[in-house]
Amino acid sequence: MSKTLLSFVVPCYNSKNTITAVVDEIINTVETRPNFDYEIILVADSSPDTVYDVIKNLAQTNPKIKGINFARNFGQHSAIMAGFRHSKGDIVFSLDDDGQTPADELYKLVDVINNGADIVFARYRVKKHNRFRNFVSKINSFMMETLTNKPKQLAVSSYFAVKRFIVNEMIHYKNPYPYLGGLIFRATSNVAHVDVEHRERVEGKSNYSFKKLLALWMNGFTAFSVKPLRISTYIGVITATFGFIYGLFIIIRKLVMPQILIGYSSLMAVLLFIGGMILLMLGMIGEYIGRIYICINESPQYVIKEKVNLEDDNGQ
Structure with a gap:
C-alpha cells in the first residue's frame, strides 16, 4: 500500500534559530503514522540572517528536506507559491517558521481533509499575537469576506492544508503580487477550519512591518476583485x-x-x-x-537564486 505524501512549505525569514525545531517537530509528528510520508520545502525569502545556511545543512542530512533561496525579498505569499510549485504531496501544508504554528497537531488538519474538505485552516483558540497583529488579522479577514468568496464564519490563518488539485490550480497563477486568499477562494468553496493551540513566539518579533502589511492589503484590494x-x-x-x-x-x-x-x-x-x-x-x-x-512586462513572481535537493525543471 502506497503512503500518502505530505508536503510542508515553510517560508523562512530571520528564523535561523527556530527553523530546526520546526523541521524536527514536523518529522517526529509525521512518523507517528506509518501510512504517511513527508517532504519539507523551506523557502528563504532573501533573509538577512543565515537561515539558508541552516536550510542547506538540514538538507544535507535528510534528502526529504529541500531548500529554495530567493535572489531578493519577494514576500511571504510569493515564497509559499514557490514552495507549492515544487511540492509533490497529496496534501500540501503551509506553516510558519517561528514555531507558533503547532506542527504536532498537523493530523487534525489531515483528518478534516480526509473527511472531504478541499482546504482546512487552523483556527487558534487563543491567539498569542500582539494587539497590532490581531488587529491586522481582523482587517485581512474583513478584506477576504468583502473581496473574495470567504464565508463570514470561517477562520483563516497562515497554517493550512490543501488538496493536490487545489494546489495545481493555484500555481497556474504566474503574475506578480500573488494573494493566497484570492487564489484559494476562487478555486473552491469547500473550506473548513479546525481548532489548534497557538504558541508564544520563541524569539524576535513579527517580520511584517507596516509597509509590508500595506502592500499585502493593496494586493488583496487589486489582485482578485474589481x-x-x-x-x-x-x-x-x-x-x-x-x-x-x-x-x-x-x-x-x-x-x-x-x-x-x-x-x-x-x-x-x-x-x-x-x-x-x-x-x-x-x-x-x-x-x-x-x-x-x-x-x-512579465515581472517575475519570484526569482530563485539557489536550490538544494530539488530538480531544476520544477519552477521558475
Missing part, C-alpha cells in the same frame, strides 16, 4: 447627487433670501472634499493600470 472600482463609482454617484442637491439648496436660498452671501469657507470645504475624492479614485485606477503594466 469591487474597489465599483465602490469608487458608487461614491462618485453619491457625491454628485449630494452636490446637485446642495446646489439646488444654494440657488433656492439665494432666490428666497438674496441678502445672504455665498460662504467662501463652505465652498472651499466642498471643493477640497471633492478634489480629495477625485485624487483617491484616480490613485486607485492608477494602481490597477500600473499592475496591468507590470504583468504585461
Whole structure:
C-alpha cells in the first residue's frame, strides 16, 4: 500500500534559530503514522540572517528536506507559491517558521481533509499575537469576506492544508503580487477550519512591518476583485447627487433670501472634499493600470537564486 505524501512549505525569514525545531517537530509528528510520508520545502525569502545556511545543512542530512533561496525579498505569499510549485504531496501544508504554528497537531488538519474538505485552516483558540497583529488579522479577514468568496464564519490563518488539485490550480497563477486568499477562494468553496493551540513566539518579533502589511492589503484590494472600482463609482454617484442637491439648496436660498452671501469657507470645504475624492479614485485606477503594466512586462513572481535537493525543471 502506497503512503500518502505530505508536503510542508515553510517560508523562512530571520528564523535561523527556530527553523530546526520546526523541521524536527514536523518529522517526529509525521512518523507517528506509518501510512504517511513527508517532504519539507523551506523557502528563504532573501533573509538577512543565515537561515539558508541552516536550510542547506538540514538538507544535507535528510534528502526529504529541500531548500529554495530567493535572489531578493519577494514576500511571504510569493515564497509559499514557490514552495507549492515544487511540492509533490497529496496534501500540501503551509506553516510558519517561528514555531507558533503547532506542527504536532498537523493530523487534525489531515483528518478534516480526509473527511472531504478541499482546504482546512487552523483556527487558534487563543491567539498569542500582539494587539497590532490581531488587529491586522481582523482587517485581512474583513478584506477576504468583502473581496473574495470567504464565508463570514470561517477562520483563516497562515497554517493550512490543501488538496493536490487545489494546489495545481493555484500555481497556474504566474503574475506578480500573488494573494493566497484570492487564489484559494476562487478555486473552491469547500473550506473548513479546525481548532489548534497557538504558541508564544520563541524569539524576535513579527517580520511584517507596516509597509509590508500595506502592500499585502493593496494586493488583496487589486489582485482578485474589481469591487474597489465599483465602490469608487458608487461614491462618485453619491457625491454628485449630494452636490446637485446642495446646489439646488444654494440657488433656492439665494432666490428666497438674496441678502445672504455665498460662504467662501463652505465652498472651499466642498471643493477640497471633492478634489480629495477625485485624487483617491484616480490613485486607485492608477494602481490597477500600473499592475496591468507590470504583468504585461512579465515581472517575475519570484526569482530563485539557489536550490538544494530539488530538480531544476520544477519552477521558475
